[in-house]
Amino acid sequence: MLTIGKLGAQARVKVPTIRYYEQIGLLPEAERSAGNQRLYSRKALERLAFIRHARDLGFTLEAIRDLLSLSDNPEQSCAAADAIARAQLAEVESRLARLTALKAELERMVVQCAGGKIADCRVIEVLGDHGHCMADHHRPVDSV
């Protein structure tokens, strides 16, 4: 049995984050020691590793909740999990496209800034005028 600190170290998840996951029901309530400290099994570590990995891949906690409920009921069809992963892939591809356009524009801005005064600064100028845009990146680029 692992204490919360060891668990966090093994899964590379911070301790308050683990407690937060328990609070929102993503992790079951942990067993407790005589002194009321949380104790975790190897199974709990696997579940947390699953969550950590899915977060790294950009899944929201809601999507992870779905995936976990799928893996808790392994007799169902794989289609649902597949759909979640496909949706996630589409999202990632869209973000990639927008980020690429965005990178081009930032590079253009930086190159054009010739080290003069603000008054001539292309960074400021480009930011002030949509007409200078080369690409259609005009949708919120919020989260990976």
Added chain:
Amino acid sequence: MLTIGKLGAQARVKVPTIRYYEQIGLLPEAERSAGNQRLYSRKALERLAFIRHARDLGFTLEAIRDLLSLSDNPEQSCAAADAIARAQLAEVESRLARLTALKAELERMVVQCAGGKIADCRVIEVLGDHGHCMADHHRPVDSV
């Protein structure tokens, strides 16, 4: 003079967002009509367009605050604005790299899911096991 709704439409910024920007001091307090409604000049529209564009490019509100104070003092050197833009570019490049790795893994997951039962589903399996990772994307991928 524009009402807040017209301003929002022209800059493609939602009305509550404009009020929020005023509240946090990113926009100056607007003039008011006799009936206490906010009125905006063309200058205000430009400032809001600047913010909108910078947000699209992924600048934080804090970075935008800095850029705006630079553009309010056009006699200074351009170096600070350039530094902000360069930092943003570096951030975007790092996100691009991680997203690309992530996309590869999601594709692999989707391909491997052959439409069977969850018990054989690679989506779940890959997410549960860091050993399956092909790329080093194991850093928080939080925001674009």
Added chain:
DNA sequence: CTTGAAGCTATAGTTGCTAGAGACATTAGG
């Protein structure tokens, strides 16, 4: 002159954590 859209303020909610306070538990060293 009426009615419906648009505006106002204020507050609370969102996502995914992170940080702090103050109290109790555990462990390593002397």
Added chain:
DNA sequence: CCTAATGTCTCTAGCAACTATAGCTTCAAG
């Protein structure tokens, strides 16, 4: 065995950057 340091507990509040709701007032069109 005692103590000091570290770890853990609960609870609350805070972060970014909005978004939504409620309950009101104002404005513009017909």
